[in-house]
Amino acid sequence: MAFRQALQLAACGLAGGSAAVFFSAVAVGKPRAGGDAELRVVEPPAWAGAARPGPGVWDSNWDRREPLSLVNLRKRNLEPGEEELASRLDHYKAKATRHIFLIRHSQYHVDASLEKDRTLTPLGREQAELTGLRLASLGLKFNKIVHSSMTRAIETTDIISKHLPGVCKVSTDLLREGAPIEPDPPVSHWKPEAVQYYEDGARIEAAFRNYIHRADAKQQEDSYEIFICHANVIRYIVCRRCARSFPLRSHTL
Numbered sequence: 001m002a003f004r005q006a007l008q009l010a011a012c013g014l015a016g017g018s019a020a021v022f023f024s025a026v027a028v029g030k031p032r033a034g035g036d037a038e039l040r041v042v043e044p045p046a047w048a049g050a051a052r053p054g055p056g057v058w059d060s061n062w063d064r065r066e067p068l069s070l071v072n073l074r075k076r077n078l079e080p081g082e083e084e085l086a087s088r089l090d091h092y093k094a095k096a097t098r099h100i101f102l103i104r105h106s107q108y109h110v111d112a113s114l115e116k117d118r119t120l121t122p123l124g125r126e127q128a129e130l131t132g133l134r135l136a137s138l139g140l141k142f143n144k145i146v147h148s149s150m151t152r153a154i155e156t157t158d159i160i161s162k163h164l165p166g167v168c169k170v171s172t173d174l175l176r177e178g179a180p181i182e183p184d185p186p187v188s189h190w191k192p193e194a195v196q197y198y199e200d201g202a203r204i205e206a207a208f209r210n211y212i213h214r215a216d217a218k219q220q221e222d223s224y225e226i227f228i229c230h231a232n233v234i235r236y237i238v239c240r241r242c243a244r245s246f247p248l249r250s251h252t253l
Contacts, residue, residue, distance in 0.1 A: 062241070063213035067092040094215040099140075101226045102234045103131065103160075108152040120155045128156045132163030140224045142167045146211065147228040148175040157228045167226075174207035177230035204236050212237055 060066045070092040071085070106124035109117065120128065135142070142164055147157040149171045161169055178200030179192040192200075211227065 063209075065092075065094075065214055065216075092217050094217060094219070096215040096219040097222045098213075098215045098219075099222060099224045100212065101135070101224070102237060103156075103226060103228045104231055104234055105148070105150075105152040105156040105228060106131075106159075108155075116151050118150075118152055120152060120159075124152075124156075125159060128159035129163075131156075132160035135160065135226070136163040143223045143225055144168050144170060145226045145228060146170045146172060146175070148177070148230060148233070149173050150176050150230070153228050153230065160226075160228065164226075172207070174203055174210065175227065175229040175233055176203075177232055178204055180204040180232060180236040204233055205240075207233065208237055208240055212241060 061069050067089045071088045105120075106127040107121050108124055109119055109121060112118045145157055145161060145164070145167055147153050147169065153175070154171070157169060161167060179196045180201045182197055183190070215223065
């Protein structure tokens with residue numbers, strides 16, 4: 001069976017502040033032909049790994065967890081039989097779905113010179129409150145909140161988490177804002193040094209590899225995870241994951 005990601009994307013802008021993107025991974029058949037707009041494909045940076053299938057060809061091993069790639073067919077001298085191979089594949093097959101919510105931090109004081117002083121504005125705090133209320137209203141059993149270690153993300157997380165009591169919080173430097181890849185086409189107002197793309201790109205790619213993947217075969221129930229980070233990090237994750245699959249369709253949370 002071919003595996004691909006079925007995406008359900010949701011974006012809810014709150015006065016220019018917090019925004020959420022949601023997608024889930026399941027195992028389904030091949031995508032249906034026709035009806036979808038053609039994608040503009042951006043080649044991944046060097047640190048993203050080996051070459052992948054061209055436009056329109058789904059990479060079933062996008063997270064290097066495709067069952068067939070994990071079965072060691074050379075472990076025995078003889079080719080395994082069909083039943084044995086099916087059994088071994090089932091051992092690695094995901095039995096649950098990971099639902100991932102990507103949330104940008106709320107509005108903050110952009111003019112502060114030090115990162116620690118870039119705290120949320122009153123409007124930003126209101127945005128975080130509304131986001132927390134909206135997430136709570138979904139009635140889902142959230143497993144955890146993973147957030148960037150930057151001040152504005154921490155404050156956003158603290159406000160949102162008040163509406164989700166009992167959900168553990170995990171801080172990580174991998175999700176800090178940065179310049180993961182040079183924008184195409186270029187933008188005039190934002191031109192980091194080349195070394196920043198090299199350093200930030202590797203870090204944010206590490207965040208993608210660590211957090212964005214299908215459920216582990218040992219996971220028995222669907223999970224619901226919230227990631228609170230930054231615009232460039234979310235853009236990179238979504239583009240990195242979806243650029244070679246199919247057009248994104250947005251729905252309101």
